[in-house]
Amino acid sequence: MLFDFGLVFRQIPKILKYLPVTLEIAVAAMAFSLILGFLVALIKIKRVRVLTPLAGFYVSFTRGTPILVQLYATYYGIPFFLQFCNAKLGTDWNVNGVPPIVFALVALALNDAAYSSEAIRAAIVAVDRGQVEAAHSIGMTTWQTLRRVVIPEALVIALPSLGNAFIGMIKGTSLVFVCAVVDMTAAGRMLAARNFRYFEMYVSLAIIYWVITLVVARLLVVWERRLRRDARGVKGLAPTEGGTRDELDDSTARLTQKV
């Protein structure tokens, strides 16, 4: 048989056993990436001395090098770094004891944060200055304003790009085999090595990744709609009905009576 259609679907459950690994890496790396990206964005916005040029260098360097090179560099670089520390600082780290997944997480997070930081920075800057001032004027601190006003609004603005970044992250996990991590793709290659059905295997993998990204994209749309709270109806009232002239006159009339 030239191409085994049945096999494409029969082997999917076998690969799916490794789906948790793929998702864990993607979610954990994304979480680290968001934290780092947020810090880099804040450094750039606040123009923190010394750190701003460093952040600029990091972003430029990371965006200017291929992810595959970064994965290899991390894979060989971290043990090298540990060895260096052991020699110079007298630490006693086990150079060979680093779990492979750590390399993958570090590389993916560092790579993605370089992109996310720009999206996060742009979103924070896009939040209406007036609302920040309003928050300050009622006595909220910088941190409270950030947490209660800026981040909820910036999230809505950044969500489409961060969502794309997450989808990119899921696809990026297919490269972690270079760090000796066995994700879906790595598992698939090993399975295919047994029967030499590589083409069928990659078709199966493609289908799985495609379905995952479809589902994630769908969830993101739902999430975005939830975040845009004001676009949803309010207690049986259609959103557009809110500020009509009738209602305005109505409530103004009531007010003038009252006061």
Place this chain on the structure above:
Amino acid sequence: MNSMIRLRGLRKRFDHIEVLKGIDLDVAEGEVLGVIGASGSGKSTLLRCLDFLEVPDAGEITLDGRAVDAAHATKADVRYLRRHTAMVFQLFHLFTYKTALENVMEGLVTVQKLDKVTAEAVSRDLLDRVGLGDRVDHFPSQLSGGQQQRVAIARSLALNPKVMLLDEPTSALDPESIAGVLAVIRDVAAEGRTMVIVSHEMNFISDIADQVVFLNDGEILERGTPAQVLGAPATERARQFLARANLTLSRAA
């Protein structure tokens, strides 16, 4: 009467233009001060300096007995000023993804650390008072400009500020909504709250203000009762400004 706000030598410059050239000003407790002046004369800057939304370069701000050296204000000074003043903006600046109720509750919960139940009860009362008792669950995008401004006033009132600062609270509103907002401001003034209002509504200023100052090019040129400043201004600049303002008023009418 007790002095609520006392400004001495307040200065502010942006790049090369001096916007406030040493302002001395006293506002008594419970007094309503109207601030008038041409566009660019520094009215907004004056108000914003009181709230430290703009950092003054020099001078002294005394709010209810506590003096703040503008040039060397500490974090605690800024917190004090902001906690006890509240700004109402021309463009409302309500929090987009919070309902009217949540907008009003925000300061009570985050700043005053009130529990949610009490904060909600207080906020519902305030929204009732500004005539929006039936709009508590609406988001800003579902409210008219006038309604948004009334929510903004309720949000400021929630913190029970010693002074309310209002920067052209009605100039972004259509004529129908203005009456409602002015009625709310009148109501707040009537309960004896100290207010500083920047406005181009001369009739309203003359009606509500106890004292009026005319700001020109970063300096106070006139001060006195509305009858004095609006009715019989001493300076030529003020006369010109008022003539023009009255012209636009009568044209609008």
